[in-house]
Amino acid sequence: MRENIFLRLLVLLLLSGAAQAELRLDPGFGSGGSLVVAASGSRDDRPLLAGLADGRFVVANMAVADVPTVRVARYLADGRLDSGFGNHGVSQVVVAAEHWDTSLVASLKVRSDGGLWLAVTRKSFLGSPPAYSHTLVRLGPDGNPVPGFNGGAALPLPALGSPDNGPLEEMLLQDDAVLLLASIYTAPPQGRFKALRIRADGTPDPGFGVAGLLIAERAGAFSYSWMSVPGGGFQALYTIFNPPELPRQSFWRRYRGDGSLDLTFGSAGEQAVAPGAGRYVANLFALPGGHHLGQGLGCHLFLFDSQGQLLREFESCPGRELIAAQPLGDKLLLVGQDFFGGTPPPGSPLSLRLVDGSGNPVPGFSGEVEGGLPGLYDDRFAAITDRAGRILIGHADNDAIRLYRYQEVGAVASSAVPVPALGAAGLILLLLGLLLPVRRRLRPG
Template sequence: MRSDRHLPLLLSTTLLGFASAHAADGDPDPGFGIGGYAASGTTGYVVDAVAIRPDGRILTCGDDGFTGPGEGFVVMQFRADGTLDPTFGDQGVTHVVFDPADDTCTGIAVQPDGRIVVAGYVRSPAIPAGSLYAPAAARLTHDGAPDPDFGDGAGKRIYALRHIVNAMALQGDGKILLAGMSLAAHPYDFSVLRILADGTPDPEFGTDAQVTVSFVGTTSQDQAEAIAVDDQQRIVVAGTADAGGASAIGVVRLLPDGQPDSAFGNDGQVRAGNDALHYGAFGNALVLQRDGKIVVAGGRNSLASPFANSTAVRLQEDGSVDTTYGDQGATDIGFSPAGVPDTSFESAAIRQDDGKVVLAGVAFDADDHKYATVARLDTQGQVDASFADGGSTIIPLADAQHPSQWFSALALSDGRVVAAGFVDDESGTIGGFSGLLVRLQSDLIFFDSL
């Protein structure tokens, strides 16, 4: 592990202007990091996933941002105040290296016993011929060391499948679900792989531990981006059904054994987000409500505009569109960075204790500069004007010349939202990426859970 990976990232003092003692709900929390912002301290690091420990410490997982081979999954632990935790790994950082080629971490979760599961995909000689990527998972002890009880004895395992992993979820029984896209044949399909608590594939799930779902009528590719387990242990997966010109938000619900849930949609699958005024919808994030309804966030195109808007769609428990939500079942959210028409979409979503849904993602201006965004919807799908700047806002991650800024993951810490992402200074040099965390003020810190 190279010691020069841990160079301090200097946050501009300009950021302090965005926090004050009177910060409103949804503004950066001045009690976290520097004015609400915490830097990874590692150049070239792209944060893709975040999880919160019961004691408030924050875990992130990502990759090295193309700074070179061999760095693998990059797992970091921060104290609740936003500083790196030196008791974890090597001064707060652990590298999980599967192969000299690219390793991409897309999921992180904390087990009830405190051990940490990370997952994603790798390029490896273990992959079947004809594909570049395979699923990979690892488990760390509470202090960031490899867990010898998982995988190959070194705490990790590559699975010889042609499968990209975009999301991960833990079941209550300790089994691990990895969702993404099967590359075994074209058109590509939703894919869910289930592994046992020791890292071995689960032979009782689907075929050889994998379930693939092809949406009816699709001709291009179906890709899962989010996965969750409901209180009946049913598996809900969301993403995009057919990435061609007729793409839609795709949602699948599986029974605990991996079989399609016939009580949901059309034999377990639903396509949503398109109507007489919209086309080309796609899903990236998933929230399960306590009443069984499902909120999927992503983006969609409008026939009235060439720009895509962030969107959230809600489904009833049976998979039908909930027309009481937003505008006939969906809410579009605009950000308009720099005062020009924009393209935006949501990458992450999380449900607060009061049932409101916080979304995070990115907006693009006319010059293709990228801006990290957050928004909150109330329980009826309306933009919540009490949050941040009128319900939806751009969060400036750095004071740089036209930087690319992006939120990719959300978590809740004592009622406050932690958004994880990265900023690229667009210098064109290796190491231009830097991982960042932002904690937002919340009026739910003293809120009693429903």
């Protein structure tokens, strides 16, 4: 009887060990799980990825061409080009007549009908501060330019507050329009952001700001992020950099659909992100249902609802900087990237963490992948998940844009052979369990 109880305890110990299943490349995707999607001119050409509800996905990057050209390709779930999009799966749109020092796809958004909005930024280092130029592209669900948008051509955007214009940092979909956002920080601390609302036909929205442009200032503000709120408005997240002896604190500032400050929100249009000093949030990542995840100082993460109200906060360290937060079933995949100056250590800077709704690591998910995570420290990365629970990672090196897809976590956990984390006590029990049957056979009588 004692022997049976002992063996049961041993089985429970083995089953309760932290099984660390390694993510494996999906053999049904591309060539053995990876795919080269385009040539790349430099590691700065970070691909942007967007998933569709049916498992197809879109990849956008700057093409290697004589003039600045954005390349957009749509793929079937197995990695084949979707022939129903553009020219045999690829659409290319010229966005300017000449190159500047740097050109990149700043934002990619998918409409509910499968159409696309893309914003392209060019940067020139001649002069100080650097000059920026932005171009907006709209494609229909078939991958072709929409004739009703600027006559079917790419739309050069006015400088967002030249001469102190900045990089385009966010593009929000709002019904049949887009809101383009950039921020500038000057000394003494004086935060300023610009919002430009462009309608579906490519014209500035005359009912927003002044002829479609809003310039907002807030003394001491820095590190802007933005989110749409129900009803057509939006709110800006900013941080006040108090004197060194006081902690930083983040606030929401809400604007109506016409760009005016919503004075009914909080106190005269402003509200602390979370009660208490030192509540500091740097970046926002959009999640389904209007929720957003914010990254605070160190390993602190904040989950907000569609109104920006704090739902919960938790500790998790996905990497030095969070570059993606994606739902994976009922869990949340956090993709971090470490950025190093000087000579970086070898290997990929990416890290993958899977957490539950309270931020607790999911047992059995180690974040390790077959063959190691792709890329080097000076590559640029993107990552998304799909409804089937698969992870797609894209990165650019000096030669090409490459994609890697990993099998859904559930399938990996069931097909991989887990290695229980027993520890010293577990090993002792395991040895005793093996010796008990031997001792019984050797017992006299």
